[in-house]
Amino acid sequence: MRAIVVTRFGGPEVLELREMEMPVVGPNQILIKVAATSVNFADIKARYGNKGQKQPPFIPGLDVSGTIVQVGSDVREFEAGQRVIAFPSDGSYAQYVVADSILTYRLPDQIDLEMAAAIPIVSFTSYKLLTDIGRLIPGESVLIHAAAGGVGTTAIQLAKILGASQIIGTVSNDEKAETALRAGADHVINTAKDDFVTRVLEFTDGRGVNVILDSIAGQVTEQSLQCLALYGRLVHFGNSSGQVGNIQTKDLHSSCRSVLGFSLGTTRLHHPQLLRDTADKVLEYIENGSLNIVIGNKFSLEDASSAHELVENRRSKGKVLLIP
CATH class of the missing domain: 3.40.50.720 (NAD(P)-binding Rossmann-like Domain)
Incomplete structure (x- = not known):
């Protein structure tokens, strides 16, 4: 699969498109084909080495929307073919990601997959x-x-x-x-x-x-x-x-x-169960039209450096998406 990798700590130029091995699904995890992922300021900080413990090379990114390809042996609440949003285990700037089932949420049919990628973090x-x-x-x-x-x-x-x-x-x-x-x-x-x-x-x-x-x-x-x-x-x-x-x-x-x-x-890491009710309320608001996530720009995955420049220079308005 293709993924964006932070090759070393630094500016947007350190982001590189690479061919990577498909992620392996654990017993309580889900393999998702990514429809879109969002760019967050935390990704900028991680690229500079100012957030988290990851060392290069690593895949940046925090949230995705997509379709389930495979579920782990102990997963009962999801199945292949379902549309979801999720917080992946190891970065989201990729064509496929793995997420824990407790951090994966079923997406209502009325919500567009690209727009859904802007939902989780914000x-x-x-x-x-x-x-x-x-x-x-x-x-x-x-x-x-x-x-x-x-x-x-x-x-x-x-x-x-x-x-x-x-x-x-x-x-x-x-x-x-x-x-x-x-x-x-x-x-x-x-x-x-x-x-x-x-x-x-x-x-x-x-x-x-x-x-x-x-x-x-x-x-x-x-x-x-x-x-x-x-x-x-x-x-x-x-x-x-x-x-x-x-x-x-x-x-x-x-x-x-x-x-x-x-x-x-911190909440995702230590108390992920607290986000289930949050997801239910937020998705309800979006489904009934009372909440609309503002999307400012969309970039292809290979143009991730341009997306980072936009966010880092504070020229973005609303959410910025990457589309694999």
């Missing part, structure tokens, strides 16, 4: 951030940083589905602001032009927002506390800035505010 993450971690209550307000990206545009929609009264996004330029507004944000702040703390306080009559989703870290985290309401929850789930934010304990106890962390990767 929608599972967004749903967990807003429900289990952020504990969003209908009528509360939400601030979503990096609102034009895959998680951002998905979280905007899910926040609305879950009953948020006001959804504010931050972006880095006006073009991305249009993307976030189309996704359903009530207000979008271009941080290249405006101080987001000042604008959020204006939009909320000085109260601040109830839930903040922060994948940037550094100064953004520190400044976010300045516009977090009493009893508010700041959910930290990434550090795309590469910076470390410092939080003062005095900013928490008397205001009853919380700073919470979440990693979908």
